[in-house]
Amino acid sequence: MESALPVVVIGAGPQGLAAAAHLVERDVPIVVLEAGTDPASAVAEWGHVRLFSEWPELIDTAGARILEPTGWSAPTTGYPTGAQWISGYLAPLATELGDRVRYGARVVGVSRLGRDRLVDAGRSDQPFTVHVQPSEGEEYRLQARAVIDASGTWSSPNPAGADGLPALGERAAAELLSYRIPDFRDRKGFEGKHTVVIGSGHSAVTAVLALARMARRDPDTTVTWVLRRATAGNAFGGGEADELPARGALGIKAKEFVDAGLVSLVTGFRVERVTTDGDRPVLVAEDGRTLTADRVVVLTGFRPDLSFLSELRLELDPTLQAPVRIAAEVDPNVHSCGSVAATGAADIAQPEPDFYLVGAKSYGRAPTFLALTGYEQVRSVVAELAGDHEAARRVELVLPDTGVCGGAGLFDASGVSLGGACCAPPAQLLQIGRAPAAV
Incomplete structure (x- = not known):
């Protein structure tokens, strides 16, 4: 039965691991698919860079609760580098999640079982199919009751060309x-x-x-x-x-x-x-x-990779490529002052039921994403998937003013x-x- 199927989380970065931690706390079966060989592999690529968020703003509450029984203590002060964020929090959390996290597992497609994008009949009753290309071996397919895409935008940097496309000769150089x-x-x-x-x-x-x-x-x-x-x-x-x-x-x-x-x-x-x-x-x-x-x-800047989501029904802002309900809140062309409101499951839900874009990918091309925003998103999304609709609607975050x-x-x-x-x-x-x- 579909209810016995796992929730698939795409990406073992900060928001993907946080989503997994919340799902574990609610006893929901999960599989986390990470294209890299280690947790937070994208963060590792800028491990030499120091963040301007302090430690308390970089640790998800569910992740902390899972780690505390192991003797782990949350760092309370200072601005870590990406490498320190991994070693001090993300890697230990991934270790506790164990074999729920699969490495070298790149998602190359997401759809509905037996339904392409055009088919209406029985669509929402069918589980998701997640196509995975492992680093070794043949492509395989997983079925899922829900999918949380926390794959970020790191793999899709914007080009030098001023019109959003590679400049003439840019690829050759x-x-x-x-x-x-x-x-x-x-x-x-x-x-x-x-x-x-x-x-x-x-x-x-x-x-x-x-x-x-x-x-x-x-x-x-x-x-x-x-x-x-x-x-x-x-x-x-x-x-x-x-x-x-x-x-x-x-x-x-x-x-x-x-x-x-x-x-x-x-x-x-x-x-x-x-x-x-x-x-x-x-x-x-x-x-x-x-x-x-x-x-x-x-x-x-960066942009979301939507290529492997082509068979899903998404409602994205035409400018930002972000969920339409949050676009006005995060669009730098419109939202010009103060803090950006926290967003939850209702804000990032898609026409494809039980599919969610979270983390930096949920902001599309907008430049104002914070880790705290992603942690609130996944808390709300997991509550919704677990049937705790009141918790999903509740806002548990106040963001700092960005100036x-x-x-x-x-x-x-x-x-x-x-x-x-x-x-x-x-x-x-x-x-x-x-x-x-x-x-």
Whole structure:
């Protein structure tokens, strides 16, 4: 019977493991499918980056309850790196979940048993089919009573091209570009060289800061920070208005380095083409300007991978690719001030019953996701799946004020903000972006 089937959780990252912990507490059978070889494999790729959320904001309540009987103690202060988040919480939680977590198990498709996307008859009565490609062996299929997609967006970075598609020549030059925050402890790859960083979010700011510190020690190290928008007034984050102090400090320090001449800030540079000069990448803007670098770091955000969900019936916002009920709350073009409301099962439910997008993937392309938001989502979703509808409706989270104003900020020289301003005059517009450090 379908009731005996497990809930399948896609992804063993922070939200996937939290969902599993809540399901275990409610005695719901589960299978967690993780494409990587270890828990939180995406986090491990930016393990060298320090988060700007403190430890208490990074630990899910159900996860803590499962770990406490083992003698584990929750860290209470400090800002961990991604690696420390794994070793101090995520890996121990995965260990306690045991063989419920399958590694090297990449989900390549989700559908309904015997029903493609077009079929209405009996659709909701059929279990889900989850197609899995293991790292070794042949593809197999699992049946599930519900599916929670916590696969995140890390595997789908945005390109350098200003129109959302790879710039002309970008794919051919891919080996010369990086789409992740580099590990700057490897100084030989950057010292004495010219690095261009493309992007306006906290990933970009984090990279710019590390490079600027190198440039302060070594005058032969040069840094260019490229923004697509025409002005730089909103490129430095929430500053002192940010209730996550470590996040606000990033932008403050970046502005100091720009003002000191350690970072060259180039605005209105929208990449149209990537060429090469020997083994050096050359960026060509839509207006004909060029930048030649030794290294190019593209940190323009992420987008959800929806390819393996093509046989499901989803209702996503046409702009953000996020569930429509939360789009207005998270859209940086619309939601321009203060905190983003907590979201639960009712907000992220889909026309496909018992299928949920959670975590960073539920925000689509929006840059304001926090780990706390995902933990509240999975708590509510699991309560709904367990039949505890009152708990699913209840809100158990108050998010910190992000200090975000003005939506997408001043994009064109006309001075017109994409989202308008409700907190400050245009000269003080603030913008934060998604980054590993923004978890």
